[in-house]
Amino acid sequence: MSVGHTAVTTEPLVSCGGEHEDCGIREVLDRIGDKWSVLVVVELAQGVRRFRQLQRAVPGISQRMLTLTVRRLERDGLVRRTVYPTIPPQVEYELTSMGHSLTHLLKAMADWSAAHREAIAASRRTWDAANPGSGIR
Amino acid sequence: MSVGHTAVTTEPLVSCGGEHEDCGIREVLDRIGDKWSVLVVVELAQGVRRFRQLQRAVPGISQRMLTLTVRRLERDGLVRRTVYPTIPPQVEYELTSMGHSLTHLLKAMADWSAAHREAIAASRRTWDAANPGSGIR
């Protein structure tokens, strides 16, 4: 029963394939849901980058995390790593075609975020005011 | 090392707004990038659910995590929680309109995952074979 509100109930059209429990959503999040991956991918969407260049472009990331992040992206086939045996060493990172396809998904996330950021922030303020000291965040 | 088509470079068209560092992507991931949120949302996309019903529908989730997950979703305005003061207590959870809009994004994630799952798995196998004992995963 609808509770007065709009409740258009426009047919889910969502979820996975019916009664199937999980789609591949968790797999995507396991891959890019960490703290830095999407930021690195977004920067690489601009073009080829070297290691230090990436680190400067992603404020706050440590060498350790940049290394780990870029290694995982390479392992998944989203990023191509090219080493030039020069002195000092030079390493270039760039998105693969699969990496580029991912940026379309990131664009969709950015759009959704922009569209609902205000509403979410407002909902949080309301909820926090109604539930003081709940410990939730 | 080029795999198939190399560098079509179809113009990023991606990223955020130019030189702007971060879009809202990280905000989205901070919200639904945790272990259980998307699974709960996907289940709620099917319709109204009670607490135990949700827990049974999402295999492996503990009461604690279900409570925390559903509370955060409620706080963000993605889920509406309705309490019926009966004995035993009855609580219903359902997606808000904003929650339903999120399912479209989840659909996009599921589609991308399905389209690239094989390629990613293959890339991992190749990488793991070429980098034994790297510790990366």
Add this chain to the structure above:
DNA sequence: CAGGATCCGATCCGATACTG
């Protein structure tokens, strides 16, 4: 420059016990 190795605190999450 581009990392590898190590230490360590913060956080996440599962298991368990208890409550109205």
Add this chain to the structure above:
DNA sequence: CAGTATCGGATCGGATCCTG
């Protein structure tokens, strides 16, 4: 049924030091 409270292990990520 629908939670709350507490404990502890596992993982994540930051800081630092070292190397070719």
